[in-house]
Amino acid sequence: MKKMEDIPDRKLLLFKSCMVSQEYPGIEKATKYLFDRLGIDYFVSEEQSCCTGIGHYVDLYGQLTTTAIAARNFAVARKCGYPNIACMCSTCYAINKEACELLNGNEEVRAQVNSVFREKGLEDLVYAKGDLDERTNIFHVLEVIFSKKELLTEMTEVDFSGLKAAAHHACHYYKFRPEDMIGNPENPRLIDGVAGACGADMLRWYEDRSLTCGMGFAQLHIHKDTSLKVTQTKLESLRKAGVELLLHMCPNCHIQYDRCQPVIEKEFGSEYDFVHMNIAQFAALALGADPYKVCGLQTHSVPLENFLEKYGII
Amino acid sequence: MTLIQIDEYDTPAGKSLAETIKASIRTPDSLGLDRCIQCGACTASCPAARFTAYNPRLLVKRVLENDRGVLEDETLWNCFYCYTCQLRCPRNNSPAKLVQVLRQLALNEGIGLENMEHFLGLGEFFAAHGISQVPEHYLGKMAEALGSSWVEFKRDLPAIRAELGLGSLDIRDERKEIRSILEGTGHFERAESLRARLKESGASEGIEENKFLNAIPGKNKSEDINLEKNGRYSGPEALIV
Ligand code: SF4
Numbered sequence: 070m071k072k073m074e075d076i077p078d079r080k081l082l083l084f085k086s087c088m089v090s091q092e093y094p095g096i097e098k099a100t101k102y103l104f105d106r107l108g109i110d111y112f113v114s115e116e117q118s119c120c121t122g123i124g125h126y127v128d129l130y131g132q133l134t135t136t137a138i139a140a141r142n143f144a145v146a147r148k149c150g151y152p153n154i155a156c157m158c159s160t161c162y163a164i165n166k167e168a169c170e171l172l173n174g175n176e177e178v179r180a181q182v183n184s185v186f187r188e189k190g191l192e193d194l195v196y197a198k199g200d201l202d203e204r205t206n207i208f209h210v211l212e213v214i215f216s217k218k219e220l221l222t223e224m225t226e227v228d229f230s231g232l233k234a235a236a237h238h239a240c241h242y243y244k245f246r247p248e249d250m251i252g253n254p255e256n257p258r259l260i261d262g263v264a265g266a267c268g269a270d271m272l273r274w275y276e277d278r279s280l281t282c283g284m285g286f287a288q289l290h291i292h293k294d295t296s297l298k299v300t301q302t303k304l305e306s307l308r309k310a311g312v313e314l315l316l317h318m319c320p321n322c323h324i325q326y327d328r329c330q331p332v333i334e335k336e337f338g339s340e341y342d343f344v345h346m347n348i349a350q351f352a353a354l355a356l357g358a359d360p361y362k363v364c365g366l367q368t369h370s371v372p373l374e375n376f377l378e379k380y381g382i383i
Numbered sequence: 384m385t386l387i388q389i390d391e392y393d394t395p396a397g398k399s400l401a402e403t404i405k406a407s408i409r410t411p412d413s414l415g416l417d418r419c420i421q422c423g424a425c426t427a428s429c430p431a432a433r434f435t436a437y438n439p440r441l442l443v444k445r446v447l448e449n450d451r452g453v454l455e456d457e458t459l460w461n462c463f464y465c466y467t468c469q470l471r472c473p474r475n476n477s478p479a480k481l482v483q484v485l486r487q488l489a490l491n492e493g494i495g496l497e498n499m500e501h502f503l504g505l506g507e508f509f510a511a512h513g514i515s516q517v518p519e520h521y522l523g524k525m526a527e528a529l530g531s532s533w534v535e536f537k538r539d540l541p542a543i544r545a546e547l548g549l550g551s552l553d554i555r556d557e558r559k560e561i562r563s564i565l566e567g568t569g570h571f572e573r574a575e576s577l578r579a580r581l582k583e584s585g586a587s588e589g590i591e592e593n594k595f596l597n598a599i600p601g602k603n604k605s606e607d608i609n610l611e612k613n614g615r616y617s618g619p620e621a622l623i624v
């Protein structure tokens with residue numbers, strides 16, 4: 070298991086996410102805001118591409134394609150001198166970890182990926198064993214924020230006392246590589262740790278806490294009814310628990326909860342009065358960041374204005 | 384130029400389903416497929432098993448019996464890839480990983496092609512922009528379901544990104560590295576063959592090929608996706624409601 074001391078705060082490549090960029094860009098801005106306030110040394114590269122996650126998990130890209138794209142992104146990280154990859158999306162995290170492990174541990178795959186680079190005149194992308202380490206160079210942004218939670222408590226400006234919030238941790242963070250996370254995979258508490266440090270009252274457990282968000286990559290498209298049913302089940306268990314806010318750590322879950330909540334209300338005839346946020350947006354808000362110009366909350370489908378008014382933010 | 388067959392890596396030929404799965408680069412050497420004790424921990428914690436007829440424990444059993452009928456079993460396509468089974472399995476097996484290899488095997492045999500229909504254009508978009516987009520039919524559905532506020536948001540995305548101080552959506556890729564990698568690792572051939580067989584099989588719902596490519600403004604100019612001249616994103620066609 071990873072320890073908090075193992076989380077770097079220098080030379081972090083903030084790994085952009087397609088779904089963050091296109092659906093909730095405030096997650097990226099809020100992350101940068103937090104990193105700046107917390108004194109974390111990071112860089113964002115224009116050259117870094119999509120990790121292939123969406124295409125990979127709808128069974129489109131082969132593992133070799135995915136691994137070669139990851140190797141290119143590792144070269145980007147290496148070349149800019151920021152070799153510690155910090156992902157905002159749990160699927161980027163899982164894809165990069167797995168590809169890195171494959172590149173380090175499977176000689177045939179590494180040779181094949183490198184021969185593609187050479188044939189295409191991209192020698193500078195060639196991956197040498199050990200260029201990155203899947204355990205000590207690839208992280209989730211939440212781990213970085215979590216490792217600074219004492220600082221967050223000191224810096225919190227907004228009074229969130231009495232706020233009843235719950236966490237949804239991302240499957241591709243804690244279920245995919247349980248040996249590689251901070252804490253207990255049967256009861257992940259990173260989001261709780263960060264939100265708690267900012268003054269929220271975190272629900273210890275709720276009925277379907279470990280159930281997937283329901284997106285399931287292709288599932289949302291090929292079996293939409295099942296996908297929404299899973300999400301509705303989750304929302305119902307949150308309603309019963311009486312939460313005001315659900316916090317998550319992955320743009321895919323975020324889309325599934327925030328974009329689909331109004332759809333589910335219509336299709337299932339239910340009503341939910343809680344709102345959604347990424348943990349970085351919430352921590353930035355706590356530190357006094359602007360809800361729109363930093364956290365980008367105007368991009369959400371479930372309006373947050375009542376929530377923001379209640380806590381004196383607007 | 385050596386042509387890479389995706390099959391050689393994801394679904395290498397083997398004497399049995401289990402041999403192919405174990406030899407696939409999608410599964411680690413430590414995979415405990417042969418160690419499965421049929422305890423059912425996977426099924427007990429599987430969301431697909433809870434909400435559909437899919438059963439990962441049974442799937443593992445059938446694979447170990449080399450029952451190739453699993454490839455035709457439609458429930459194979461119900462897995463969420465949430466890895467709950469992998470977390471809970473006491474033998475380091477991973478039904479999630481088995482399904483990934485089995486779906487590739489099924490596609491090789493022309494089974495389940497219709498499930499790929501909405502996604503076949505992702506690679507072209509990736510090559511042109513360096514990012515992934517949710518399939519266009521979904522954007523259309525979201526526009527329908529969420530109405531004007533979401534459509535507005537999509538139109539205002541470039542302005543919002545500018546306000547947040549975020550750069551271009553497209554990556555900088557002067558050497559067309561993404562296209563080269565997709566080409567070199569056999570992606571386009573694979574996508575083409577799936578598309579051709581889908582058409583042949585008549586299973587297609589009639590979604591126009593590359594429809595979602597056509598929906599991207601300035602698709603040939605890699606720097607053009609986020610900001611049109613007037614500062615507004617013209618948006619995918621399906622969003623004009
Ligand atoms: S949890 Fe593991 S050992 Fe148990 S039935 Fe499922 S695959 Fe087999």
Ligand code: SF4
Pocket residue numbers: 425428429430431432439461462463464465466467468469478479
């Ligand atoms: S990954 Fe698939 S088989 Fe495993 S628990 Fe999730 S839905 Fe079930």
